[in-house]
Amino acid sequence: MHDIHKNPILYYVLAPLLVGLWPLLVWAVYLPRAEAAWEEDQQFYRDATDNIVEILEKDPDRLKIAAESKSLGKFTYAEAVDRVANLCRIPSSNYTLSSGNIVTSGGKETQQARVRLIDVSIVQAARFLSTIQSMWGNLNCERVRLTKKAGMPDLWDMDLNFQYEY
Numbered sequence: 171m172h173d174i175h176k177n178p179i180l181y182y183v184l185a186p187l188l189v190g191l192w193p194l195l196v197w198a199v200y201l202p203r204a205e206a207a208w209e210e211d212q213q214f215y216r217d218a219t220d221n222i223v224e225i226l227e228k229d230p231d232r233l234k235i236a237a238e239s240k241s242l243g244k245f246t247y248a249e250a251v252d253r254v255a256n257l258c259r260i261p262s263s264n265y266t267l268s269s270g271n272i273v274t275s276g277g278k279e280t281q282q283a284r285v286r287l288i289d290v291s292i293v294q295a296a297r298f299l300s301t302i303q304s305m306w307g308n309l310n311c312e313r314v315r316l317t318k319k320a321g322m323p324d325l326w327d328m329d330l331n332f333q334y335e336y
Contacts, residue, residue, distance in 0.1 A: 231257070245306055245334055247283045254302040264288045272336065279336040287328040289319070295328045308335045 174180060226233065247269040255265055269283035287295060295316065303309055312331045319325040 245308070245336070247281070247285075247332070247334070250302060250306060250309070251285055254298055254305065257301055258294050258298045260287060260290055260294055260298065264290060281334050281336070283332045283334070285330045285332065287326075287330070289325055290328060291324045292316075292326055295326055298328075299330065302332075306334070310334075 247267055251265065251267050252262070255262065264287060266286045266288075267283060270281060272279050272281045287298060290298070299311060299314065303311060310333050312333055313329075314331075315329040317327040317329075319327065
């Protein structure tokens, strides 16, 4: 019995059995899993499509923002903040911008900036941050500070610190 693995007849019988089991395993186990995964992916796609349509119905300006972001040239904070503030209906008297110099470290060029929005609604503040980051992919907001105006129901000051990687 200890020498059964040395018998070549075992391999002549075992190899065809294993080869015959493979299609059975594919038919019984792997194919149902693949079909279930396919159905799950299709449902995920339908849900995502419904969500996209709902977002675009509620905020049709996103298409305009996406079209504008493709036609943008070299990034400058002044142009970016001005453009997004106009889109969010924030007057130029209600924001200030101070940007630093372009710094090179580790082969990367970065530039820091501070934007202060004054007397804006929470919707304007959130839309400003969302829009500016969606238009410029290399722009990261490092810090946000909201300060509510006393006695006002929806009036805020917002301080934002940005870093852009060229």
